[in-house]
Amino acid sequence: MEDDAPVIYGLEFQARALTSQTAESDAIRFLVGTQSLKFDNQIHIIDFDDENNIISKSVLQHEAGEIWHISASPADKAVLTTCYNITSESRVVTSSAVWRMPPEWESGSHESPDDPHNSHNPQSLDLLCHLDNSAHGNASCVLWEPMGDGKRVISLADNHALLWDLTESSTQATISSSATLEGKGQLKFTSGKWSPHHNCTQLATANDTAIRGWDLRTMKQIYCIENAHGQLVRDLDFNPNKQYYLASCGDDCKVKFWDVRNISEPVKTLEEHSHWVWSVRYNHSHDQLVLTGSSDSRVILSNMVSISSEPFGHLVDDDDLSDGEDNHNDEKTKEPLQDSIISMYEEHEDSVYAIEWSSADPWLFASLSYDGRLVINRVPRALKYRILL
Amino acid sequence: MDGDVSNADTTPPDSDPARKRRVHGMLKLYYGLNEEGKTVDQAESLDPCDINGPHFDPEVYLNKLRRECSLGELMDQESCMVKQIRSLDSDMQTLVYENYNKFISATDTIRKMKNDFKKMEDEMDCLTTNMAAITVFSARISGTLQDQHAQITKLSGVHTLLRKLQFLFELPARLNKCLELQAYAQAVTSHRRARCVLQQYSHMPSFRGIQDDCHAIMDKLAQELRQKFRDGGSSAKDLSECVELLLQLDEPAEELCDKFLTHARSRLEADLLGLEAELRPVLSIGPTSVVVPSTGPAGRLSATPTAGSPIDPTSPGNPFLSPSSRTDILEFIDRGCNEFVSSLCLVIASYQELFVNRPQESNLAYKNIPQMAVGKLHAFVDSLAARYFSLVERRIQEEKSVGDNSLLVRALDRFHRRLQAVAKLLPGSAVPSQGTEIVVRAARERVKQYLAALQSFYLDSLTDVRQALAAPRLGGSSAGGGSHLGVPAAGKDALASLPELLSSLSASILNQIKTVLASVHLFTAKDITFSNKPYFKGEFCSQGVRESLVVNFIKFVCQSSRQFCESAVDRGGSTPPALLLLLSRLCLDYETSTISYILTLTDEQFLVQHHSPVTAVTALCGEAREAAQKLLNHYVKVQGLIISQMLRKSVETRDWVNTIEPRNVRAVMKRVVEDTTSIDVQVGLLYEEGVRKAHSSDSSKRTFSVYSSSRQQSRYTPSYTPSAPMDTNLMSNIHKLFSERIDIFSPVEFNKVSVLTGIIKISLKTFLECVRLRTFGRYGLQQIQVDCHYLQMYLWRFVSDENLVHFLLDEIVGSTAHRCLDPAPMEQSVIEVICERG
Numbered sequence A: 001m002e003d004d005a006p007v008i009y010g011l012e013f014q015a016r017a018l019t020s021q022t023a024e025s026d027a028i029r030f031l032v033g034t035q036s037l038k039f040d041n042q043i044h045i046i047d048f049d050d051e052n053n054i055i056s057k058s059v060l061q062h063e064a065g066e067i068w069h070i071s072a073s074p075a076d077k078a079v080l081t082t083c084y085n086i087t088s089e090s091r092v093v094t095s096s097a098v099w100r101m102p103p104e105w106e107s108g109s110h111e112s113p114d115d116p117h118n119s120h121n122p123q124s125l126d127l128l129c130h131l132d133n134s135a136h137g138n139a140s141c142v143l144w145e146p147m148g149d150g151k152r153v154i155s156l157a158d159n160h161a162l163l164w165d166l167t168e169s170s171t172q173a174t175i176s177s178s179a180t181l182e183g184k185g186q187l188k189f190t191s192g193k194w195s196p197h198h199n200c201t202q203l204a205t206a207n208d209t210a211i212r213g214w215d216l217r218t219m220k221q222i223y224c225i226e227n228a229h230g231q232l233v234r235d236l237d238f239n240p241n242k243q244y245y246l247a248s249c250g251d252d253c254k255v256k257f258w259d260v261r262n263i264s265e266p267v268k269t270l271e272e273h274s275h276w277v278w279s280v281r282y283n284h285s286h287d288q289l290v291l292t293g294s295s296d297s298r299v300i301l302s303n304m305v306s307i308s309s310e311p312f313g314h315l316v317d318d319d320d321l322s323d324g325e326d327n328h329n330d331e332k333t334k335e336p337l338q339d340s341i342i343s344m345y346e347e348h349e350d351s352v353y354a355i356e357w358s359s360a361d362p363w364l365f366a367s368l369s370y371d372g373r374l375v376i377n378r379v380p381r382a383l384k385y386r387i388l389l
Numbered sequence B: 001m002d003g004d005v006s007n008a009d010t011t012p013p014d015s016d017p018a019r020k021r022r023v024h025g026m027l028k029l030y031y032g033l034n035e036e037g038k039t040v041d042q043a044e045s046l047d048p049c050d051i052n053g054p055h056f057d058p059e060v061y062l063n064k065l066r067r068e069c070s071l072g073e074l075m076d077q078e079s080c081m082v083k084q085i086r087s088l089d090s091d092m093q094t095l096v097y098e099n100y101n102k103f104i105s106a107t108d109t110i111r112k113m114k115n116d117f118k119k120m121e122d123e124m125d126c127l128t129t130n131m132a133a134i135t136v137f138s139a140r141i142s143g144t145l146q147d148q149h150a151q152i153t154k155l156s157g158v159h160t161l162l163r164k165l166q167f168l169f170e171l172p173a174r175l176n177k178c179l180e181l182q183a184y185a186q187a188v189t190s191h192r193r194a195r196c197v198l199q200q201y202s203h204m205p206s207f208r209g210i211q212d213d214c215h216a217i218m219d220k221l222a223q224e225l226r227q228k229f230r231d232g233g234s235s236a237k238d239l240s241e242c243v244e245l246l247l248q249l250d251e252p253a254e255e256l257c258d259k260f261l262t263h264a265r266s267r268l269e270a271d272l273l274g275l276e277a278e279l280r281p282v283l284s285i286g287p288t289s290v291v292v293p294s295t296g297p298a299g300r301l302s303a304t305p306t307a308g309s310p311i312d313p314t315s316p317g318n319p320f321l322s323p324s325s326r327t328d329i330l331e332f333i334d335r336g337c338n339e340f341v342s343s344l345c346l347v348i349a350s351y352q353e354l355f356v357n358r359p360q361e362s363n364l365a366y367k368n369i370p371q372m373a374v375g376k377l378h379a380f381v382d383s384l385a386a387r388y389f390s391l392v393e394r395r396i397q398e399e400k401s402v403g404d405n406s407l408l409v410r411a412l413d414r415f416h417r418r419l420q421a422v423a424k425l426l427p428g429s430a431v432p433s434q435g436t437e438i439v440v441r442a443a444r445e446r447v448k449q450y451l452a453a454l455q456s457f458y459l460d461s462l463t464d465v466r467q468a469l470a471a472p473r474l475g476g477s478s479a480g481g482g483s484h485l486g487v488p489a490a491g492k493d494a495l496a497s498l499p500e501l502l503s504s505l506s507a508s509i510l511n512q513i514k515t516v517l518a519s520v521h522l523f524t525a526k527d528i529t530f531s532n533k534p535y536f537k538g539e540f541c542s543q544g545v546r547e548s549l550v551v552n553f554i555k556f557v558c559q560s561s562r563q564f565c566e567s568a569v570d571r572g573g574s575t576p577p578a579l580l581l582l583l584s585r586l587c588l589d590y591e592t593s594t595i596s597y598i599l600t601l602t603d604e605q606f607l608v609q610h611h612s613p614v615t616a617v618t619a620l621c622g623e624a625r626e627a628a629q630k631l632l633n634h635y636v637k638v639q640g641l642i643i644s645q646m647l648r649k650s651v652e653t654r655d656w657v658n659t660i661e662p663r664n665v666r667a668v669m670k671r672v673v674e675d676t677t678s679i680d681v682q683v684g685l686l687y688e689e690g691v692r693k694a695h696s697s698d699s700s701k702r703t704f705s706v707y708s709s710s711r712q713q714s715r716y717t718p719s720y721t722p723s724a725p726m727d728t729n730l731m732s733n734i735h736k737l738f739s740e741r742i743d744i745f746s747p748v749e750f751n752k753v754s755v756l757t758g759i760i761k762i763s764l765k766t767f768l769e770c771v772r773l774r775t776f777g778r779y780g781l782q783q784i785q786v787d788c789h790y791l792q793m794y795l796w797r798f799v800s801d802e803n804l805v806h807f808l809l810d811e812i813v814g815s816t817a818h819r820c821l822d823p824a825p826m827e828q829s830v831i832e833v834i835c836e837r838g
Helices: A103-110 A379-389 B002-010 B016-031 B036-045 B058-068 B071-183 B182-199 B205-229 B235-249 B253-295 B329-356 B369-398 B405-425 B431-480 B486-496 B498-524 B532-571 B577-606 B617-652 B667-686 B699-720 B724-736 B750-773 B778-798 B804-820 B827-835
Strands: A007-010 A015-021 A026-035 A041-049 A054-062 A066-072 A080-086 A094-101 A126-130 A141-143 A152-158 A161-166 A174-178 A188-193 A201-207 A212-216 A220-226 A233-238 A245-250 A255-259 A268-270 A277-284 A288-295 A300-302 A338-343 A352-356 A365-370 A373-379
Touching: A007 A054, A007 A268, A007 B002, A007 B724, A015 A066, A015 A080, A015 A352, A015 A365, A026 A080, A026 A365, A041 A066, A041 A080, A066 A141, A080 A141, A094 A141, A094 A152, A094 B532, A126 A174, A141 A188, A152 A188, A152 A201, A152 A212, A174 B577, A188 A233, A188 B253, A201 A233, A201 B498, A255 B724, A268 A338, A277 A379, A288 A352, A288 A365, A300 A373, B058 B071, B058 B532, B071 B182, B071 B205, B182 B205, B182 B235, B205 B235, B205 B253, B235 B329, B253 B329, B253 B369, B329 B369, B329 B405, B369 B405, B369 B431, B405 B431, B405 B498, B431 B498, B498 B577, B498 B667, B532 B617, B577 B617, B577 B667, B617 B667, B617 B750, B667 B750, B750 B778, B750 B804, B778 B804, B778 B827
Parallel strands: A233 A277
Antiparallel strands: A007 A373, A015 A026, A026 A041, A026 A066, A041 A054, A066 A080, A080 A094, A094 A126, A141 A152, A152 A161, A161 A174, A188 A201, A201 A212, A212 A220, A233 A245, A245 A255, A255 A268, A277 A288, A288 A300, A300 A338, A352 A365, A365 A373
């Protein structure tokens, strides 16, 4: 079975920030924020036409500074947050803000992506509000409330976790509560994730080698996995279907899966990358599919059936096994599925810092490497049908 | 001619061979052979002309002659005939004369016989009259003697009876006397002789009296015998005599057996109690005495040459082990053998003598005694042996010190040997096989203990190595006063000893294995009785020694080595890297030679015949190699991490935007180079150089200048033009197209260059990633340039492919340039000057 070739899109600038447009459930759309100190930074809105395998892009100016983190509102397609560096001659400050995309951005989106100069007169983002955290230090990321109404965000800045309420169409942001990480030395949150479970009352953060869970109602720490990784923890993700399961990755080249009810040992450890793992993402619908991106320039798609919510595959009656589309179910075997690496994607030539599943098509994902290469890949069809049928 | 007649008579055939002849004859007839012709002529000798024939007719013959013959012939015929007649006449006369003579002598003889017979007749008559006279006399004598004979016979009968009666009447007195003199045997014999008679005539009052008396005496005697039997004091011989007599006195055999055995049991149990008493004080002192040797320096199974000498528990140096409180196992077994086993054998022997092997002279009552007795004996022996065995096993279990195996083996041998005696005495008994089982269990336990000892020895050795690694370094750093020249120097002190440590470690382990093998080998020595048991010939060698001792130990070494890799990550590198390196080399050595050496040694020493599947050398080697690889990878990871951390801290903690113009290489870079150098030295001590990709002889200078002037220039120049981002991307992408993908944490090969390459790769990649997370000012970029140049100057020599270093450093400088607010690179010459300056 021939899988579609990956689609590659090159940005002119280096980039680290990637998100799918969370509120968009029809079009496959990713947002990429660039990093450039010398030029105006941009947000590339990348639309992928699944039928024709064509990418179309539009560019919005992000004049505030180079983008380190980007995150799209789950409620409003046009709203997003960025964490960005403001650089002056003597100071570099990371700040965060909520933006709205201008309503006309789509009009210019159908130009050919091959022409790099179509952005000579691009539109800018409209600033909704700053998540003013000058008092709290440099922002590392902003998290939207999962599946929320786009009214609450959390920003992680140095050793603070700040819960913001966005009011007046997101033009006002007020801190409703905050938590501070106390301890020796300069503690700094590197990453975090808002749990979609428990009525969105939990947050997991990573600092150095530890993973901490927070209860947002009390803003108190509820668990702490010390030395979750041998070195820095780079990223976290919650299993969308199993409320206590959490994946983490870090500089020890490992991806670990945790059950936060028993944090003494990881449930499972993957050691496939040959350098730091920067990002880990569960598939939104099929939580056995786990993506990881690493600075060894590889993206690995793993099938973690044994700790997924469908450990025995999809239970289907035999009657439903009629020859469906494409006659591909002849490959289907009923043997128990095993944890395995599905594939290793080597289209990148620089460190991959961000990966993201599409919010519209669960079988599609994008990965972004530092050299500005965005690669859109699909889950192999064989596996897709095996999961579906 | 005469002969022919008889010939003709036989012609008619009358028998089987004759019939054949007839056929023959007919053939002859046909051919008219002359012989037959003769007979035909004979047959026709009815012819009256045949002068010899019966039908001869002289007339015819004469006529014939006259007719046929000439005169001359007639004359000849006539003279011939006359001659014949004359000879016939003379013959006849001779015959007649002779017959006459014979007749005369016969007549004389007959006449003489007649005279003799007459004489004989007279003598016969005389004889007859004499015989008649004798008969008459004889009859008369018989008649006279008849009376007296009957009287004599009767008298002699009475005499015998009287003697018997006298015996009977004297019996009570005699028995009493015997009793007095304790001549029990005689008494019993006498009584036995009289018993039947008394029984038979018991209806007569006088006899009954005697019988009653005898019974009373015999009862008394039996009582006395029983008493004697019951008193333990008498010797085995007395005892057996006792039993013998009692049996003859119709004591029930079963009861006797029981009594005998109970009696024997009490004595044997006394022996057992003695043994147990010996065990008991040991038990109470046990905990201390066990703890002491294991904590004391002597308790550890040491690799020193004295390891072979037994750790004598009774040595005066050890106050807890006074000789009285603890006898060694050999003494214990000796005592067990001498006291318990030998008396058991004695009991068995005398018992069998008494009850089992009795000659079947005795009456029906004894018929089923042997079976019954043997059954009782077996139960008896089994129960006692079980107790004995449990004691022995308890004692063996206390034998925890693995210092000297020969003592235990000798003890076991003696134990086993003595049980063979029981086996001989009691062929069907399960005791010897149980004894063998105990020996087997002890051997198994022993092998386990040795494995544990080896393992703890190995771990202790590792601790020693760890201390050896740590000690000089501590001293060195205090001596060096923390200056960065002092550290590598001190490090070198510690490192110089690395090969010695390795060799001493592996030698001491090997030594220890050999010692243990030698100790275990005692179990199979020729002079040990149980060594020819099938277990010790086969399973003990292959499964016991080879598998569960040697193979398990090797596996343990590999496993414990691997554990260093797994646990150390979480505990933050608590294992010194040098130890990892050393262990990896150790495992590699094991893979290349040691394992096969050890196994060959084992196989040779124990003549292992692989009945059951055994672990193959290759599998073990594979495991060792895997462990070595894992350790080396981990070493690279740990060392890389140490350097990475330095680099990361140095990048993360500095304010790169507001830094001053670089005047020096940052100290951390020097530190990196120093550490790398010392790692290089460290690895070089244990691993071979390895293969480098060929590089030019003056690569230090040349590649550096190429790197700085042409390559770097070409990369930075365009960055001033507006189209910069695309171009740099393009450049770096093109460059990447032609360079291989670099796996940072990839497995390394077993050589120095590969190890160093791995470490440097990890360090530089970390540097790169850290740089990308920062923003730089102009001088920040320049500082990075200086630092990278410095690294370039020193690091290329360590790696297999210097292009790798170039590429990574290029990436670092390139990324820094990208992250720079004001990318104005430093003049190459200035960089060089700064770096030369140090």
